[in-house]
Amino acid sequence: MPNRNTDPLHQLIHSLERAEKRNFKLYITRNSASGNLKVVQLFDALDKMSQYDEAQLLKKNPGFQKQQLSNLKAHLYQEILASVRLLQQNENIDLQLNEQLDFARILYNKGLNIQSLKVLDKVKELAKANNQVTYIQQVLFLEKKIESLYITRSMQDRAAKLCKESDETNLRLSNISTLSNLSLMLYEWYIRHGHARNESDKKALAVYFNHPLLHENEQEKGFYEKLYAYQCYCWYAFITQDFLMYYRYCIKWTELFKAEPKMMEIETAHYIKGMHNLLGAHFDLRNYRKFNEAVKELEAFMEMPFVQNNINHTVQCFTYLYTAKLNKHFMEGSFTRGLQLIPEIEAKLEAYEDYLDRHRTLVFYYKIASLYFGSGDPAKCIDYLNKIIHLKVDLRIDLQCYARLLHLIAHYELGNNDYLKYLLKSVYRFMGKMQHLSAAEEAIFKFLKQSFHSLPNQTKPLFEKLLETLKNMAEDKMETRAFMYLDVISWLESKIQRKPVQSIIRQKFLSAKKRLSDA
Incomplete structure (x- = not known):
């Protein structure tokens, strides 16, 4: 691992x-x-x-x-x-600014105060041009130190101007810090819990999302204030499954960088993350055409030298590009063709082992398991699900939950009825610890309990009943997460129609594509 x-x-x-x-x-x-x-x-x-x-x-x-x-x-x-x-040092704005600040301090220590102030002026302008507010604060700190200890006579009203600029910079830094804290806390909530399951979860999220700073006029905010505010809206919308709001703020996130292209090189990781989220929004809304356009845009961006020459960016791009490639096969119902990606993904997972976090690896395992299930190979699906289930980590409890649900269904497909009796008890105990099982999860459990006791000619009415129940639930926002990681509806339709599940999903994709072209 x-x-x-x-x-x-x-x-x-x-x-x-x-x-x-x-x-x-x-x-x-x-x-x-x-x-x-x-x-x-x-x-x-x-x-x-x-x-x-x-x-x-x-x-x-x-x-x-x-x-x-x-x-x-x-x-x-x-x-x-x-x-x-x-x-x-010439490739990174932080290193450039640090070097110039070091020069200014050396000049100050040698008593060359006017020369030091001239260097500080250049540092300040460079920092402002690149939205580096923390460096502006460091410059102001040294400028005020020089002005308070020596008579430089470098400018009329310099003290008042320095004090005003210092107050404005401190306020900006405070706002950036608050917004980045909110963004981090929302993201951390998602990593631990996954999507909101009920009104109690939404109230817990509101503690962060209702902060007044988030809802101020965005026109008055600088680059970083906007970036972290958009991130907060994205995380909140994604966790609560408001996918239109999620899409809207993913667009704002990426457009922010396109308005200031130089920031793509300075904050490359944030831009790549924004592109990943935008791809996810297209996937959730089934924006097939825009999804493919965004994949090409990410692939083109990956060829930029400042991406290629940074291992963090390379690993990040691999993670998000191949997540998108897998999602494309899920959308199109081309599971068997998608299996060709697995050797390449596994080779990259091994090569980047020291750089990838467990959360990303677990997501790949789940997607690969889903790929095998969709292609009609439940045994291989189980192999990858076991990698998730047997890994004792306190991450993505919703992913752990759906890995176990898919695990049950895969064993059901294999006809392992004796093992299912044990698994049902084990999984129910696990999910009981999560508290507040969704209605969809309860319905799936009830079906599995009933169906493995039933004769083959008695299962079709059970499939039809569960399908009708789940289709009604799919309109409820608090239930939609049950269908994001596990397309139970398509699986049920495949059982009723006695067709492979990928052919059901493929037909849905082709029908939706035709409707779009006719519109």
Whole structure:
């Protein structure tokens, strides 16, 4: 599973690109006596090791003493970071601003106050041009320090202007902090609980969503205030399954970056996340044409150098692009064709193991399981569901719930009636801990209990009764989550019509596509 324990230095070295490794060797040669031979030897030794093994490291490199290894590794770690910082300082606005602030502090420490203020003016303008409010605050702090200790006579009314600018910046930072906190808390609620299940959940979410700052005039907000406000609206709408509101704010989120394209490079991860959410909104609303357009847009964006040269962005793009590719097969009812993606996904999951969180991996497992189920292979579906069910993590309890429901249905398809008796009790106990089972979940459980006791010629009326019940429930917002991860309605229709489930979903897709083209 991802996030395995490993040696931090070994992990850092193996995250380096070829150019970064070459630059490190040049850096260490220039800046250390005799090239700091032991540091270079340790670097090379760790670079050759696929897995960190300290005993093997010491055995193959007798020049390293065990009692010295810890200090040597710490020194190498710092040297690598210093070399990478030099290589990337022109590619990252944070590094550029930090460098200029360091220059201003050096000039100040040397008593060159006017020169320091000139550098600070440039830093401030660069920070304003790139919406970097925290750096504006740091600049103002040093400017006020210089003005309060020395008579610079650099500007009339400088004290009053600095104080006003400082107050405005502090207010902006306070608002950004509050909005980002709200966004984070809403997202954290979703990761733990999934979609809202009842009015009690909606009241818990309202504690965050009803904050007055969220509902102020957005025209008065800056880039980051808008970004975090849009995120709050997106999370709230998604959790409460208000998909039109979710779509509207996903559009606002991505359009915010298109209005300021330079921010795509500065806040790349936020833009990619916004594109992922927009794809999700198209999927939920079955906007087939716009979904495909957004996939192409994301694929084109992935080719940008600042995306390709950042492992975080690369992994993020892989996660969201392949989530979208799987969703496309779910929409189109092309499950069997979608199976071709699985080897590539599994290879990437292994390659990016150290960078992916468990939540993302669980979602892939569930989608792969659904792909196998839709293609008519419930046994393989069960294999992937077991990866979710047997993993003891406190994440996405709704995903755990639907993994167990699909697990039951897959065993039902295989005719494992004896095992179903045990599973039903186990799953009901698990879901009972969740509290407040939805009406749809209760109806599915009731059906499964009845049906595996029934003779084959008696099951069709049970299928028809459950189908009618669930179709009525599908209009209720608090019940729609039951159909987001598990298309029970299409499965029931497939049983009644005695057709493969993917042919049912495929026909729905083709009919909807025809209606759109005729409109």
